[in-house]
Amino acid sequence: MTAPLYDITNVSKRFRIGSRLSAQGVRTLQAVDGVSLSIMPGETLGLVGESGCGKSTLGRCLSRLYDINEGALVFDGSDISHLSTRQMRPVRRKIQMVFQDPYASLNPRRRVQDLIAEPLRIHLKLSDAQVKDRVAGLLEQVGLLPDHAARYPHEFSGGQRQRIGIARAIALDPKMVILDEPVSALDVSVQAQIVNLLADLQDRLKLTYLFIAHDLSVVRQVSTRIAVMYLGSIVELGDADQIFSQPAHPYTQALISAVPKPIYAGGVARNRIILTGDVPSPINPPSGCRFHTRCPFVQEKCRKERPALLPLLDGRVVACHFPLNTSSAV
Ligand SMILES: Nc1ncnc2c1ncn2[C@@H]1O[C@H](COP(=O)(O)OP(=O)(O)OP(=O)(O)O)[C@@H](O)[C@H]1O
Ligand code: SF4
Ligand SMILES: [Mg+2]
Incomplete structure (x- = not known):
């Protein structure tokens, strides 16, 4: 059996917010x-999952831009959970991130040549000529022209x-x-081009993606x-x-019911389920099942006991006391 490239176990990340001087004091956001x-x-x-x-x-956390509070991160066979910045350097080459807003993540005062050359200069000992060649090759791979190397980020479109x-x-x-929302800020037609580019690069370079x-x-x-996420946890995967075609978690069902029908591609069209109530705060999450304050199928048990993420017969895992396809529950 193929080994996972990235094994993530019980990972938690908390932020401390507020200050001792504020009315509510210091609080923990999970x-x-x-x-x-x-x-x-x-x-x-x-x-996938709602904002926040x-x-x-x-x-x-997975790219170790944040330290984790609990859990284990095993990437390509090595435990990287608590490596120092220096120890992380060779690993960073292997796990890269693309952000939603390319404009914010590109230094506006640097030319494209330098922006792309930066990681090459930091991690590889290449001559100037080698860097220039490599940048030209990379521009070509992503569908840009060699001339683009001399331009600044503001001279480009979002795509x-x-x-x-x-x-x-x-x-x-x-x-x-x-890939953290890599196409969310782009027009629909440009989204398709970037999605195609990512698929093409994945094939050619044998890449593994986490697509947020x-x-x-x-x-x-x-x-x-x-993987469907709700209030910091995976609820279905x-x-x-x-x-x-058969969402097992009521939250997944609600998310999918909001997707325009052509996307079903053979699946079953459903009536849209409108979730009532606000998303609860991760500072003070609900007891039991975190989704119980909005779930149309809530029962007494849900308010008291937190459901574990358990497998169904079809290989999926779901965190719900009363999954929607009970016939396939183990
Ligand atoms: N640096 C931070 N300090 C304090 N709280 C944070 C920080 N970063 C995120 N949060 C909080 O953590 C929670 C999760 O935020 P996160 O940005 O990971 O959500 P998201 O699912 O990516 O949302 P979106 O779809 O809007 O991008 C939110 O309540 C957010 O306010
Ligand atoms: S455990 Fe209960 S409240 Fe939570 S999703 Fe399942 S049915 Fe809804
Ligand atoms: Mg986000």
């Missing part, structure tokens, strides 16, 4: 709450800027790229498997087709 998942080599794992559910924080962000991310020949998005229709197009 942004990521005991997440476990395995990412297989070559797959695209889609990570902890997707970006989890992505940043082109995302191409520059992608060129930077693949410059060091990574194994895994964490709140837009399920985009995730549906690109993902092999999908499995094959993308299974999750779309």
